Amino acid sequence: MKLIKLVINKLYQISSKGKLSKFKPVIDAIDGFFFGTDKTTTSAPHVLDNIDIKRYMSTVIIALIPATIASIYFYGFRVILIILVSYIFGGIVEVMFAVVRKKEIHEGFLVTGLIFPLLLPPTVPLWVVAVGIIFGVFFGKEVFGGTGRNIFNPALVGRLFITVCFPAIMTTQWQQPFLKGFGGFLKYTSDAITSATPLISWKTQNVITPYLDLLIGKTAGSIGETFRLGIILGGLFLIWTKVANWRIPFSYILSVFIFSAVGHTFLPQKIAPPLFQLLSGGVLFGAFFMATDPVTTPFTKTGKWIAGIMLGFLTVLIRSFSGYVEGVMFSIVLMNAFSPLIDSLVLSVKYKPIPQR
Amino acid sequence: MITKYKTFKGGYRFKNFEGQPEDKLIELDIPQKVIIPLKQGFGTEVPPIVKPNDKVKAGQIIARDDNSVSTPIHSSVNGTVEEIKRINYFNQEINCVIIKSDKTTDIQLLDGYTLGKKKVPVEKLEELLYLSGVTSLDKEGIPTRFKSSIIPPQEVESIIVRGIGSEPYNLSLSVLLSGKKIFNFIYGLRVLNAVMPNAKIYLALNRYNKKLIEELYKLTAEYRFVEICPLEPKYPQEYDEVLVPTILGKKFPYGYSAANLGVVVLSIQTVLHVYDAVAEGKPLIERIVALCGSGFKENIHLKVRIGSPVEFIVKDRLLDNTRLVLNSILTGVTLNNFSLPIDRTCSQLIAIKENNKSEFLAFLRPGLKKDSYTRTFLGSVFPNVKKIFDTNIHGEKRPCIFCNYCEEVCPVNIIPHLLHKYVVNNIIGIHLIKYGIFNCIECGLCDYVCPSKIQIMESIKQGREKLISSGWDRSLYIEPYFNLKGLEEYRGGIKKL
Numbered sequence: 001m002k003l004i005k006l007v008i009n010k011l012y013q014i015s016s017k018g019k020l021s022k023f024k025p026v027i028d029a030i031d032g033f034f035f036g037t038d039k040t041t042t043s044a045p046h047v048l049d050n051i052d053i054k055r056y057m058s059t060v061i062i063a064l065i066p067a068t069i070a071s072i073y074f075y076g077f078r079v080i081l082i083i084l085v086s087y088i089f090g091g092i093v094e095v096m097f098a099v100v101r102k103k104e105i106h107e108g109f110l111v112t113g114l115i116f117p118l119l120l121p122p123t124v125p126l127w128v129v130a131v132g133i134i135f136g137v138f139f140g141k142e143v144f145g146g147t148g149r150n151i152f153n154p155a156l157v158g159r160l161f162i163t164v165c166f167p168a169i170m171t172t173q174w175q176q177p178f179l180k181g182f183g184g185f186l187k188y189t190s191d192a193i194t195s196a197t198p199l200i201s202w203k204t205q206n207v208i209t210p211y212l213d214l215l216i217g218k219t220a221g222s223i224g225e226t227f228r229l230g231i232i233l234g235g236l237f238l239i240w241t242k243v244a245n246w247r248i249p250f251s252y253i254l255s256v257f258i259f260s261a262v263g264h265t266f267l268p269q270k271i272a273p274p275l276f277q278l279l280s281g282g283v284l285f286g287a288f289f290m291a292t293d294p295v296t297t298p299f300t301k302t303g304k305w306i307a308g309i310m311l312g313f314l315t316v317l318i319r320s321f322s323g324y325v326e327g328v329m330f331s332i333v334l335m336n337a338f339s340p341l342i343d344s345l346v347l348s349v350k351y352k353p354i355p356q357r
Numbered sequence: 358m359i360t361k362y363k364t365f366k367g368g369y370r371f372k373n374f375e376g377q378p379e380d381k382l383i384e385l386d387i388p389q390k391v392i393i394p395l396k397q398g399f400g401t402e403v404p405p406i407v408k409p410n411d412k413v414k415a416g417q418i419i420a421r422d423d424n425s426v427s428t429p430i431h432s433s434v435n436g437t438v439e440e441i442k443r444i445n446y447f448n449q450e451i452n453c454v455i456i457k458s459d460k461t462t463d464i465q466l467l468d469g470y471t472l473g474k475k476k477v478p479v480e481k482l483e484e485l486l487y488l489s490g491v492t493s494l495d496k497e498g499i500p501t502r503f504k505s506s507i508i509p510p511q512e513v514e515s516i517i518v519r520g521i522g523s524e525p526y527n528l529s530l531s532v533l534l535s536g537k538k539i540f541n542f543i544y545g546l547r548v549l550n551a552v553m554p555n556a557k558i559y560l561a562l563n564r565y566n567k568k569l570i571e572e573l574y575k576l577t578a579e580y581r582f583v584e585i586c587p588l589e590p591k592y593p594q595e596y597d598e599v600l601v602p603t604i605l606g607k608k609f610p611y612g613y614s615a616a617n618l619g620v621v622v623l624s625i626q627t628v629l630h631v632y633d634a635v636a637e638g639k640p641l642i643e644r645i646v647a648l649c650g651s652g653f654k655e656n657i658h659l660k661v662r663i664g665s666p667v668e669f670i671v672k673d674r675l676l677d678n679t680r681l682v683l684n685s686i687l688t689g690v691t692l693n694n695f696s697l698p699i700d701r702t703c704s705q706l707i708a709i710k711e712n713n714k715s716e717f718l719a720f721l722r723p724g725l726k727k728d729s730y731t732r733t734f735l736g737s738v739f740p741n742v743k744k745i746f747d748t749n750i751h752g753e754k755r756p757c758i759f760c761n762y763c764e765e766v767c768p769v770n771i772i773p774h775l776l777h778k779y780v781v782n783n784i785i786g787i788h789l790i791k792y793g794i795f796n797c798i799e800c801g802l803c804d805y806v807c808p809s810k811i812q813i814m815e816s817i818k819q820g821r822e823k824l825i826s827s828g829w830d831r832s833l834y835i836e837p838y839f840n841l842k843g844l845e846e847y848r849g850g851i852k853k854l
Contacts, residue, residue: 001717032753036719040711040748043815045687045801046680047525047709050727050734051808052752054720056760059733106755148756241732245761299759299774347775351791354834 004034025098029105056243057107063238064114064289066230071223074177075122076184079223085126087113090133097142106147108295112137115289116155118224119282119329120162122175123193128166132158152336153296156329163329171325174220197221198280199325202272214279225285235288244292247301251308252287253278259316271320283315286328291335298339300346307335307342359574359585362564365603367768368591369730369802371525375743376656376709378647380531384660387460391434391664392444392698395420395452398493399506400427405454411438415662416465416640418488419454426504428493433642433662434458446697447683447690453698456664470638482552482635483510489634490641494627494701496597497616501552507616507843513553514619515605518546518628519561520569523594525686525746526649528704530569532658533625533645541636543576545628548635550582556621558583559604563590592687593800597622599768610839611769611796612831617841626704641701646670650686651745652679652708661699668695671706679708680748687801712747719751730762730806755809763803763813769796773803773813780820785827794820795831 011027014020033054041048072079090113098105116133136158141150163170176192178184197220198209209219217226225231238244256277263271277283291297291311298307311331318327396402403420407413413432421429436458444453467488469481477485483501486492492505500506500513520530534542546558560577562570564587577583586604588594594603597615600622601607607618615622626645633639647658653674661670671681681692683699686707699706716722724734728744731737736744763773771793779789794817803813825831836844 033718035715035717037750037753038713038715039750040713041750043691043812044682044685044689045804045814046682046689046691046748047686047746048750048804048810049729049731049806049808050724050751051729051731051806052720052810053755053758053808054752055733056731056758056808058720059731104753104755108758146756148758242762243731243733243760294759294761299761299764299772301764347772347792351793354787354791 008034022099022102025103025105026095029098032104053107057110059241059243060111060238060289061114063234063243064118064224066234067118067224067227067285068114070217070227070230071118071122073183073185074179074217074226075175075223076178076187076189078189079117079122079184081126082117082120082124082129082223083114085129086117086133089130090116090137093134093137093142097146101146103146108141108147109137112141112154115224116158118285119155119159119222121170121173121221122189122223123173124169128162128169131165132162134158135161148295150295151340152333153290153293156290156333156336159329160333176220177217177226179218194220197325198276199319202276202280203325206269208273208276209280211275211279214276222282222285225282228279228284231284231288235284238288238292244288245294245304247304248291248297248308248311249287251305252291252311253283255309255312256283256315257312259313263316263320267320271316277316277319281319281326282328286315286332287311290328290332296336296339298342298346300343300350302350303339303342303346306346307339310338311335358583359570359587362587362589363603364589364591365594365599365768366770367766367802368523368589368594368599369766369806370523370589370591371728372740373743374525374728375726375745376649376651376653377526378529378532378649378656378658380529380535381657382532382535382645382660383657385662385665385670387434387458387462387662388665388669389458389460390439390666391432391456391458391662392666392696393419393430393433393454393456393664394444394446394698394700395430395454396449397430397490397663397700398428398702399496399498400493401425402451403427403430405441405452407432407438407441407454409438409440412436413438413456414465415461415463416467416642418640423503426507428490428498428503428505429488431490431640431642432456433664435461435463444697446700464639464642466638467634467640472638477635479551482548485635485638486548486552486631489630489639490701491627491630491634494630494641495621495623497614497621499549499552499621499623499627499631500616506621507614508619510553511555512619512842513556513621515621516549516553516556516558517561517600517604517615517620517622518558518625519595519600519622520625521561521563521588521590521594523590523592524705525592526647526705526707528626528645528647529658530566530625533629534569538629539572539576541632542625542628544636545631546577546583547580548631549623549628550580553621556582560585561588561594561600561604562586564588565590592802593768593798596768596798596800598798608839610835610841611798612835613839613841617843618839619842624704644699644701644703646699646703647705648674648708649705650679650707650709652676652681652710663701664698666696666698667692667706670699671695671708675708676710678711680711682707682709686746687805688799710747712749714749716749730766731808750810752808752810754811757809757811760808762806762808766802766806768800768802769793769798771796773797773817774811776820777811777813777816780816780823785820785823787829789820789824790829790831790834794824795834797821 140154140157201207260274260277314331487503492499498506500510682689
């Protein structure tokens, strides 16, 4: 601990003059990471809550741990490499912007850097990971002004970009998960490639994968989305800690259920049954970890309900009637674009106009 | 009568903090010198009627003005007036009478008080209350025919006595109402009923304090004008702006006072002072003050003379490197100048540790003793472990991430982060009034819960000032919608405390 303090002080000394002074945000971030703040309140209220953005974001990461560990077990420790690439290249963009703008480095990136790789297919080449995260952080977040000002979820922007650019890589090759013994903990990657995820099997042959397999992740899919039991636990943990608001996940899942139940009764060939819809693809991951991103979703309570219902409707719609098999990503990005509108509508209904002078 | 327990939307319950005052009451000596501000509690500043070198007695009225909305002020010690000068007392220049005491303990009883007289006419009761100084207590005072509040006593429809204890640190009710004092309290309620016969009295109590609720229920069962309201002890339940809507179901004219609605809100200590004045003829020269917070060596209650300098009260009791705050840890002012006195309104002195040390990997600690609105710390799983308060801001300033905690805790149903964003971007206009900027009661809860450590309350205050300075008048949006009482007096230059 004293050693770290010493190193940081030394770094401050070195960076205090010359060209290196640009990197002060980086050292500030390191200092903040290890030692927190020494500031005190100056006026009332004299005491403040212990929560800070670091703790807030770390809680999201803790909630993602079950899904992450399961993904390493299923797909080998190449997953760790993918996560590292995502953190490193995303981090470089974040730091570059902090240095150019002379602003502090924000912690929101810690979550983006982990969520993004979990959205990718396990066979994804590492350079595609780098391209995706760089694009996502750059155009999804930084160009809007950084944390708190972005309109779209940066991880999804990155994922959307590479899906559109490299459709063959992103949609056709899926890896069969390891299921026996130590699984992927001792293996780099697997050669067992399949072209079918549960959603593809439904779309092409109307085959429904057993629900238990879907729940524990015995199927192919994106890296982090298949261990649905862990995702549900992590999501409930997030809601319990109040880091994520319950309204969007609840209304999202509810509306996927209702819309697909209604749709399945009328168009059983086109629209999959409700439980299958919920347990396949990225609905759970999206509902608990991406639609709950507070920055890009509506902040009003009613707005959250509206967004959740809209998400469910769009997901079922895209899955059933479009060329894509999965619609979670598109529906969340679409909803992100609408959330300022939803908020201002809700506000104008909630707060009555007052008479002019 | 007991009603079903009630609560309000928003708020936050502060649970189990280190440094709660024990049920121990110590009577403090008489200080060598007292400084008596001539404006204490509700009312305008009153002119002194003593001169330097006059001999005064404890309980003698040293300042009064029967023409303005005010209440007399007494000397709290026997001694000689040393000087009368203006002192900056919490951002207000106020005339103060400085009295050197001779350390004798006898008290001069009130004029017109006759011992042991059973039936006292209402007029006499009001006079006793007025002369004792009790009528200036709490936000809007107790109405009497002597212009001690903004409305006459007949217009009072409800009296709310608050004893919820929703602040992180509260005066202990078991000290205030120990032993026979609970009967004094009932006596006080009866006096209030005699003075304000049209008013129903609501006792707002902590719903978890079952013993007290039951005891008071038994004692007040025969009085039909008393109703007991158990409430959830969420902060800021004790604010008038929150109490009145919760108990009476009325909309509150934010920015005005409960008295404008015909409601008088009093604390339990005030009702006990009512008893002292009427039944014992004692002027209001003593208060019970709780020493709260881990910055004190001992957390106890003290009975002190009004006007005692703070240094006299806290000497030898305060630890090093602490911050002393008056009355409320969330909204109170910092006491830097210990030579200032305490006045009639003081009920708590809170001392917490100044913590300007950084903690190694603070955000990864389990946090057994850390309090948080979220459940991200272990402390929320173990509510029995006492939490610690210090002045550290526990995190770096960051941009708002719309986590909505401030909206969830806001007791007056506004969206603080939205107002903050408009104000910092200097977009000032009617939309701020629409979004309820004038509803803010400055409870400070949004600042407390913010994970980005933004000073939201400060922005809201600034936005309000900017609105007012650019010509917006909040009364236009309140007065047409409410049937408010005592407005003329309100407009007559009385500033809200």
